Amino acid sequence: MATRTTAPEPTPERGDVLPDSYAVYVGAERINVWQYRVNISERDGAWYFVESLDREQGPKLSMDQASPMPPSAEGYWIYSRTYDCELDCE
Secondary structure, three states, X not given: OOOOOOOOOOOXXXXXXXXXXXXXXXXXXEEEEEXXXXXOOOOOOEEEEEEEEEHHHOOEEEEEXXXXXXXXXXXXXXXXXXXXXXXXXX
């Protein structure tokens, strides 16, 4: 299966984001997606893990108002207002 439910490392560090926006971490083997949510227990908001996608399955991401961050040796972050994914099904 392409997705997993346990939160991977690294986690998003950015705090100046809009509620319900996304952080997408693109690594060599996986793409990890987080969402910034505000709720009763986290009134100031917090990052919540959404899913992890295997890059071998060719996921195609669609994002609005995306802001890519400078890459590191391990991967890079993209912060986006919206997020949608479609797997390359054969």
